[in-house]
Amino acid sequence: MILDLYIYPHPILTQKAEPVTEFDEKLKKLIEDMADTMYEGQGVGLAAPQVGISKRIFIVDTSTPEEPSSLKAYINPQIILKDDPVVWNEGCLSLPGLYKDVNTFAHVIIEAQDIHGETFREEAHELRAVALLHENSHLDGSVFIERLSPVKRNLTRKFWSKNAHKMADKVYGESKLRCVF
């Protein structure tokens, strides 16, 4: 089931999300629905606050022909290490059509729980590392444009406050995604 997508600067995207304590059928269904929503938006990651749920959950799928199925859910994640500073052209399903070069890291070690509550550790590089950090920031109420310089950030915020509806329409107009502003 495709969920409603919350568009920046909706307040749910700027608040700290709550830890997950119940690893039940409801959680499993939420993650399936988040995956449907992410694929409909052609994203490589999606965090629960982006579908209106302020919980510490995100999914990432950075599949390539070499690694065709890389979909994974990260619950109550913690970044153990970030290394290899890099500038990356990032985008976000909650800021559709906006892409900016921002500072991030190309080497990450993350620890999280899976849908059964089991803890796992993953080491990631390049796009996967960038996606993990991007999604993890959503759980702390931060979007990628926060990582722009103050001048660029202000200009981008101004642009976005004028153009959010237009951009969402342009990017999602033909899709099944419903936006919440």
Ligand SMILES: [Zn+2]
């Ligand atoms: Zn995002």
